[in-house]
Amino acid sequence: MKFWNENDIQAIYHMSDAINDIETLFTNMNAITQTQRMVISTGTGAKSMLYMPCIHKDKQIGIIKITSITPENPQLGLPTTQANIIITDIKTGKHLASLxxxxxxxxxxxxxxxxxxxxxxxxxxxxxxxxxxxxMAYEQFLGNIEVRNIQNVYLYNRSRDKAEHFKRQLQQAHPNLDITVTNNVQTLVQKSDIINCQTQSTSPVFEAKDIQDGTHINGIGSYRPDMKEMDNQLFPRASHVVFDDIEGVKEEAGEFIEPHEKGIFKFEEIDGDLKSIVSKKQLLRQSCEAITIFKCVGAAHFDLAVAIGAYEKLNKTPQS
Incomplete structure (x- = not known):
């Protein structure tokens, strides 16, 4: 079995690769078999273990990703989220690599x-x-600037020091951007064309009334029924709502489960999953004033796409 660490992977596999590999996977989902991910609480709050298996029948490769989420880790100088992917040749059962x-x-x-x-x-x-x-924030930033000509970035975090540190990180890598840290999330919401939420909040991180016409919102951080980033009063205003994994959202996304139960929003009202949107190869929105929402909880086939993509590039890279 081969072992590759984070530095090995970062050196050869980038955001453009990941976007391309996930979109390519969408064209051949019939070859994919997966089960719902397993989430086991290991303590209070978000502390948990996640297990995500998936196989690609055409490539004869299977993966399982094992993730630990330990919110108190930063106090110990350790990352909150740690993960490994085991890649297996399903024809022989041989475990090929650990990434x-x-x-x-x-x-x-x-x-x-x-x-x-x-x-x-x-x-x-x-x-x-x-x-x-x-x-999670830096790669969220990279995903957005990969597809849109972003000129202005607004940052909000409960700890301003953390936001200022992130600003310095962004400015060092992208000196031409205008980056502002704000103490007022309302200001951020009103000035942003795209809003990216990546928190583990159990209550909405902005108010629906502050969202401007034409805004797109990515909800990324919440992945359990008790977590909520988005104000559910936003959903009746939205022209389009799309999920990364419909069944996963129904099981895990508290900000949608609660309004569905209260009749504020119904799962039947969504515009499909990300795969169906990508397959159309055109903008989903019908007007510049439309409010659009994407909710992500994660699914094993996305990990499969990037794991295979990285594994194939690593195998082609000469060892130093």
């Missing part, structure tokens, strides 16, 4: 946050608002 999947997880989630606005946001969107500047 550090922390970066791949961030990358595939960022790729989804890029693919959604590629087809759902206004094509002239230039301002990005990011609510939450933790470990």
């Amino acid at each position: 550090d999947a922390s970066y791949l997880t961030r990358l595939r989630t960022g790729a989804l946050s890029g693919i959604a606005p590629k087809y759902m946001s206004n094509s002239n969107s230039q301002s990005l608002g990011m609510i939450g500047t933790g470990g």
Whole structure:
């Protein structure tokens, strides 16, 4: 079995690769078999273990991703989310490789946050608002700037110091961007063409009344029934709602489960999953004033796409 760490993968596999590999996978979903991911709570709050298996019958490759989420880790100098992917040859049963999947997880989630606005946001969107500047934020940023000509970035985090640190990281890598840290999430919401939420909040991180016409929202952080990033009063205003994985959202996304139960929103009202939107190869929105929403909870086939993509590139890369 081969072992590749995060630095190995980051050196050869990038956001453009991840977006391309996920969109390519969408064209051959008949070859994919997966089960619903298993989430086991290991403590209070978001602390948990996640297990996500999936196989690609055409490529004769299977994966399982094992993820730990430990919110108190930053106090110990450790990452909140850690993951590994085991790649298996399903013809022989041989385990081919172990890939550090922390970066791949961030990358595939960022790729989804890029693919959604590629087809759902206004094509002239230039301002990005990011609510939450933790470990997932940088790849969320990369996904959005890969598909839209972003000029202005607004950052909000409960800890301003954390937002300022993230701003310095972005400015160092992208000096031409105008980046603003704000203490007022209302300001961010009102100025952003695209809003990206990546928090583990159990209550909405913005108010629906502040969303401007023409805004696209990516909801990324919440993945359990008790978590809610988006104000459910937003959904009746939305022209289009799309999920990455419909069954996963019904099981895990608290911000949609609650309004469905209350009759504010119905799952039957969505415009499909991301695969169906990508297959049309055109903007989903019908007008510049439309409000569009993408909700992501994650699914194993997205991990499969990037794991196979990275594995194939790593195998072609000469070892130093």
